[in-house]
Each structure stands twice: as structure tokens, then as C-alpha cells.
Amino acid sequence: MKTIIEPFKIKSIEPINFTTEREREAYLRKAYYNVFMLPAEEVLIDLLTDSGTSAMSARQWAGIMEGDEAYAGAKSFYRFEHKVRQLTGLKNIIPTHQGRAAEKILFTLVGGPGKVIPNNSHFDTTRANIEFSGARAVDLPTSEGRDPDLIADFKGNMDVPALEEFIKKTGASNIPLCMITVTNNSGGGQPVSMQNIRETKELCKKYGIPLFLDACRFAENAYFIKMRENGYSVRSVKEIVSEMFSYADGATMSAKKDAIVNMGGFLALNDDALTTKARNLLIVTEGFPTYGGLAGRDLEAIAQGLDEVLDENYLRYRLRSVEYLGERLTRAGVPILQPPGGHAIYLNAKKFLPHIPVHDYPGESLVVELYRRGGIRSVEIGSVMFGTYDENKQLVPARMELVRLAIPRRVYTQSHIDYVIEVVIEAFEHRNELTGYRITEEAPMLRHFTAKFEKK
């Protein structure tokens, strides 16, 4: 088979800034070893996130010029609304400035003390918004999904039997909705099968619980279904997406992922009464219902991006380019979460740095090293992000210690990725020189964004 090439030509470029190892060591000290605090100019290859970091197409930029900036009833809103409705089949479409704004509105309305929200795995902002409302967020991934070394097709799946047990124990009246995150970001960008979405829906229906999709990477998930699930290879991605959403009563979405834009999101709801309440809240916190915290031009770019993301040449290249990175690292013996996810490769820091105990944050140590050695910015998804403290102030570690290399959409070429491979392999060869970190300052929620560290 021939190389699967980037399905685009480069029309506009942005130079990147080269730095020396010595300079980066100084930048790290200044940032208290938290790469979120590094100015982007000090980063060579930025794999911090695939969120809002995508390159827009010429057509999206053209759409930016077409943006209708009317306060109410802008043409751009109707184009956006039409596109999202067509895609999801959901009735009421509420634009928000990003995914978490949709979550905030949703969980302000359905959350609160005593309520519990199950999910295959909650993303950090979803969990934070649920907990901020006073409700509880529960992850129910399958046992396959918990095993970082196992190669399986749909490790993002919800554990449906566990969900039923959970519903019986908790009482359906305490569960305002159930979520499925596609792809499962916190679980390694792993896809959820159509069968699993269907079975989850049937179970939810039996207990009268609405099912919501956290739809950030719906198109990547759909292409995995096309490649891996029986009976779907002959279906178009568009059809697969329609079927996925046909099981949903609502959805939250960060357009910064699979709408290939730099800002935006939406909340989509079938429930009219809930929609009225959500729009009222939207007006207080985001904006009028036909712009919801976005400019008309943003709505245009989202509508166009939602078309482009369904292009199967794009999705084939997208998933292959991530898999390529994973393949090369695996070949060199670097431990990664298997198999490669849709938007990122997750290094298994526990295995990469077995000599650094979990309470010394091996993921943080690896993140610092990739930046120091190669100017690559990654993110820890482990006990810094998800760790909590028990009543004795002892760290309750996360299930896994991962370092995510998230690949922005349409931004980096294969030679950038080859460079990343070289740096990771070099760091792996020198892994015994790395040491742990301690946290010197942290916020009570989402501490990974602002925590300060020092070397142990």
C-alpha cells in the first residue's frame, strides 16, 4: 500500500521559533515546570492539545469574510443551526463559546446535590462542571478500556452491565442523564462502537434516562466504526454519524475538535422545556440564542468545518498520521497506550519511568523532559490532572499515568512527526536520568492548568 499523504496543499504558513536546550531550561524554571505557563513562542512543536489548534481551510477563511454579525437572527446562525441539525438530527441547537460552556449550562440545569452522571469516561471539564453543580461524575469504562497494553477495537466503550448495576443501585430518579464520550478522550482517544452506543441507549430507555453524547470527536469515532465494526465498512461516514446521533437525546460539543475551528461549541437538545431553560441561562452567561458567545464568522467557520470533517480522505489521513506516530514509537520499545487513539498518542509514563513513584508524578517528569530535550509541548494526563487527596491529605492517584501527544488537525507534516519520534526515543534512551516532581502550589479544581512544581 502506498503512503497515505496529507490530503491538502499548504497555502499559508506560520514560522516556528527554534530555541536551544539551555534556553528551554531557563523557560521551564520561569514557568515553574508547568508547560501550560510557557508562552507558545517558546514551543517548537505544540502537542499540548488538538483543541482549537487546527488549521482552517481556504473555504473556512472565506466563510469568515461572509460572517453576518447581526446581533439577532444572523444568516450565519441559520447556516450553523441547519448544519448541526442535519448532522445530529437533534432539534434545538444552542451555540456556545466552547464545549465547557455547553456543559456548564447543561449541568447547572440537571445537576446539583444528590444527582449522579455516568459516562464511559468524563473529560476533565465535564467532570468539573458536574462536580461544581454539586452532583457526582462516575466513569464506567469496560475492563478492556482500563488495560493500557491490550489491543482491542473499541476500548472507549461503556461497561453496559456495570451501568445497569449502577442505575439499580443509584436509582434512575437520581440520574438526570447518561453520557457517552466519543472518542473517549480521557481513556486514550479510543473509539466507542455503534453496538455499544445502541446498547447503552436501550438500557437508558428502559430506565427512562436520556442519553447524551459528548460529541467532540464524533467524526474520528465514526471512521473507526467504518474501519473496525462489522457491517459498517460499506456505509458512508455521514450515515454512520447519523446513526450514532440517532441514539442521542442531546449532545454537547466542542467545535474546537471535529469542527476544525479555533473557537466554538454547542449544546443540542430534543427536550423543549430544557431548551427554554438553557436559552435563558445562555442569555445571562453567553449571549443571545442566535450567537451564544460566538461571532457570526465563527458560526460560518463551524458550519463549513462540519462538512470538511466528514471527508473520508481527510479522516483516513487523520487516523493514519496518528497511528504512524504510535507505530514508530512502539517499534522502538516506547510504552504507549495501545492501540493508537484518534487524535493523540498517549505515552505510558508509569512504564516509561518505572523508577519514579506515582506520588512523584512520572507523567510530569516526562512532559518536562520532552520540552527540555526537543521543545515539544505535551500534557500530563495522570495524577496531576486527576489525582485527589484523601482525608489524611495523601494523594489518591489516577488510574493511569499518561502523557498525551495530541495532534492538531492539518497543522504538522510527516517530518514534524518524524522529529517528535526522534525526541521521544532519545528521551526513552535517557529515561534513567529523569527524576520526580513535587507540587508547591495548586488550585482546588483543575489544578493541572496552574499548579507550580519543583524538581525532587
Ligand SMILES: *Cc1c(COP(=O)(O)O)cnc(C)c1O
Ligand atoms: C475538549 C473537550 C471538552 C471541553 O471542550 P472545550 O471546548 O475545551 O471547553 C469536553 N469533552 C471532551 C471529550 C473534550 O475533548
